[in-house]
Amino acid sequence: MKAIVFPGQGAQFVGMGKDLYDNYPLAKELFEKANEILGFRITDIMFEGTDEELKQTKVTQPAVFLHSVIKYLCLQGEEKPDMVAGHSLGELSALVAAEVLTFEDGLRLVATRAKAMQEACDMNPGTMAAIIALPDADVENACKTVSTDDNLVIPANYNCPGQLVISGHVGAVEKACELLKEAGAKRALILPVSGAFHSPLMMPAQQKLAEAIAATTFHEPKCAIYQNVDGKAHHEASEIKENLNQQLTHSVLWTQEVSHMIKAGATSFAECGPGKALQGMIAKIAKANDATVELGGLGD
Numbered sequence: 001m002k003a004i005v006f007p008g009q010g011a012q013f014v015g016m017g018k019d020l021y022d023n024y025p026l027a028k029e030l031f032e033k034a035n036e037i038l039g040f041r042i043t044d045i046m047f048e049g050t051d052e053e054l055k056q057t058k059v060t061q062p063a064v065f066l067h068s069v070i071k072y073l074c075l076q077g078e079e080k081p082d083m084v085a086g087h088s089l090g091e092l093s094a095l096v097a098a099e100v101l102t103f104e105d106g107l108r109l110v111a112t113r114a115k116a117m118q119e120a121c122d123m124n125p126g127t128m129a130a131i132i133a134l135p136d137a138d139v140e141n142a143c144k145t146v147s148t149d150d151n152l153v154i155p156a157n158y159n160c161p162g163q164l165v166i167s168g169h170v171g172a173v174e175k176a177c178e179l180l181k182e183a184g185a186k187r188a189l190i191l192p193v194s195g196a197f198h199s200p201l202m203m204p205a206q207q208k209l210a211e212a213i214a215a216t217t218f219h220e221p222k223c224a225i226y227q228n229v230d231g232k233a234h235h236e237a238s239e240i241k242e243n244l245n246q247q248l249t250h251s252v253l254w255t256q257e258v259s260h261m262i263k264a265g266a267t268s269f270a271e272c273g274p275g276k277a278l279q280g281m282i283a284k285i286a287k288a289n290d291a292t293v294e295l296g297g298l299g300d
Helices: 018-023 025-038 042-048 057-075 090-097 103-123 136-146 170-182 200-214 237-249 254-263 277-288
Strands: 002-006 083-086 127-132 153-160 163-168 187-190 224-226 268-271 294-297
Touching (some): 002 057, 002 090, 042 057, 057 103, 083 254, 103 200, 127 170, 136 153, 153 170, 163 170, 170 187, 268 277, 277 294
Parallel strands (some): 002 268, 083 224, 268 294
Antiparallel strands (some): 127 187, 153 163
């Protein structure tokens, strides 16, 4: 069975999408439509801007979404995947691929999400840290030990065995990193992000995004979509909508998600979007499940 997966924020690079724009009339049409919807020429930044311009949240999230979705629409062809999934922001790309959302509605939700997350970061400053080479349970216990109601830290991204990202207030994240280094973490690295994504500090963003989601039509998916909040397959628009509502304040259960996809019969994973980060994660998850899977990029 074939799965297509979509990356999240952090995979962006200057020049992304230019080859699609130049070689596919559909891509050019969709990129220009995106410029109109967003109200600025995001293509100028994506194709020939600076790293700093591309790192702006209002640019980064739509840029990764556009590259991923337009690449999918141009290269996928008639053969549809058996299942799709996306890491954090990538879940919205997956929803377009599964025809739950239209291209236009997906982009509007991404733009709303990016703006709301930036405002939440300004309102509730926080940070994230990558913890390398420790069991998930050890990271979870450290977070529980450190976290308080007004100084919290939680496991945010279960990326793969031995790689878990924590998120929360700066002081709590730093304290958890100290504990985890003492516990034997190979690395406990504070990430260069502007806020505590996938934690309760994103509640103001979740509320704003929920209003936009409520006003958007969600269609029944054309294939199984696995979602971040529980890692499981979903087939009903109402469930998919509710899970997306909860995503910003909940952990991304990517390890569990890919494990469920493998157990459901996925033997081939094609990453669609900038970068190859998900392929490395999936390889480690497959190994932990004693499974052999085919990995690559869509169109490679």
